[in-house]
Amino acid sequence: MPRGPVERLGLDVSRFDLVVALAGNPNTGKSTVFNRLTGLRQHTGNWPGKTIARAEGGFGFNQRRYKIVDLPGTYSLRSASPDETVAREFLLFGQPDVTIIVADANCLERNLNLALQILQITDRAVLCLNLMDEARANGVAVDARRLAADLGIPVVPCAARSGEGMDRLLVEVEAVATKTFKPTPYRLKLDVPGxxxxxxxxxxxxxxxxxxxxxxxxxxxxxxxxxxxxxxxxxxxxxxxxxxxxxxxxxxxxxxxxxxx
Ligand SMILES: Nc1nc2c(ncn2[C@@H]2O[C@H](COP(=O)(O)OP(=O)(O)OP(=O)(O)O)[C@@H](O)[C@H]2O)c(=O)[nH]1
Ligand SMILES: [Mg+2]
Structure with missing residues (x-):
């Protein structure tokens, strides 16, 4: 197999059909989602040439093998820090088949900032609206259907710690990764003369x-x-x-x- 950006980023995809990236702000439950999906089938190490920890693992769903990579938690993709650089390089050049954007339903506004940046790079994303259990306890209600229509990607309310929503998340991940469903993400319109x-x-x-x-x-x-x-x-x-x-x-x-x- 020729060497390419995916391998360049240290990922061996030869035994897998599809690549899933997990992205999101720090502390939104990315690793919890990762553990839910992969169980104990995971491998931890560093990003090539960096001291930033990386977990990658695999899971099977409907006869397909998925490789999933847990990206560093970041607030933006501006490449201001090594974490941001790793996350954005993987999204740009690793070109995963689908990116799960994990967002905290309790502070959606802040989380959507990164989500919109990710949607500038890739069409193929699913929003995991996580920590819904805490949101409910806090009296925060989110209209997931409206959010999905506005963002142009599937939105799945989840509580990864208890496993809530994981089944539907997998269904949406499969649909986007296999191009059964082609999202049309919202793109920020840059209204600047010239x-x-x-x-x-x-x-x-x-x-x-x-x-x-x-x-x-x-x-x-x-x-x-x-x-x-x-x-x-x-x-x-x-x-x-x-x-x-x-x-x-x-x-x-x-x-x-x-x-x-
Ligand atoms: N109540 C609740 N807690 C959750 C949920 N998902 C994750 N957590 C908790 O939130 C904390 C952070 O979860 P992690 O999975 O480590 O979050 P992360 O996004 O990987 O964090 P970083 O890698 O540091 O960016 C942990 O204490 C989890 O147990 C959820 O759906 N509900
Ligand atoms: Mg983590």
Whole structure:
């Protein structure tokens, strides 16, 4: 199997059909969801080249094998810290088949900030609206159906500690990962005069230099923001290598994804 971004990030996907990422703010129950889904079949280690702990594991559902990766808890994907860098690189270049966004139903507003950032990078996500037991005890009611319609992705109320909602979460994860259901996520509209043209120009330049790049719009936006980590990837040409690796992997069916989108 060719080496590619997924392996680059230290993940062996050869024995699995689909890759699931678990993302969310710190302390929202990501590891609890992870443990519920994987039981004891898990492996812990570090992200390659980093001292950030990583847990990955597997589970089976309806005859498919899923690899699940617990990403570091972060409030944003701005690459301000090593944790944020690891999370966003995995979402960008690992291109998981589905990302479970774990959110705390008790402080939804703060949690939705990260959720919207994730939905700028990927279409394939499911929101696990966790800690519903505490929300109920606190008198917090969340209209999950309305939230799903507004976000454009499935929303599953859960209480991972007791296992509530895990069955439905798996059904939605399967639907999105296998593309049976194609979410149309809400995208923030950037209403800044001239931005559209600047973006289009940058995207065209990026595509000329890196023909295999997925997420060119996202990269262009980060460049306009002055994101130094992304600028360094562009300047060094590393971005092209990552994009090309991914296209090669997608071509042999080693990873599902947008490939040379
Ligand atoms: N009441 C309640 N507690 C929960 C639920 N899910 C997780 N917890 C608790 O919340 C705490 C944090 O859970 P973790 O699974 O460690 O959260 P995490 O998102 O992995 O945290 P970080 O990895 O530090 O970002 C633990 O004490 C869990 O037992 C839930 O649905 N209900
Ligand atoms: Mg955790």
């Amino acid at each position: 931005l559209g043209q600047a973006l289009a120009k940058l995207v065209a330049m990026l595509r000329r230099r890196f023909p295999d790049l997925a997420n060119a719009e996202w990269i262009a936006l980060r460049l306009l923001e002055g994101d130094r980590a992304v600028a360094a990837l562009v300047e060094s040409g590393e971005l092209g290598r990552i994009g090309a690796d991914h296209a090669a992997l997608a071509a042999v069916g080693a990873v599902a994804g947008k490939g040379a989108a």
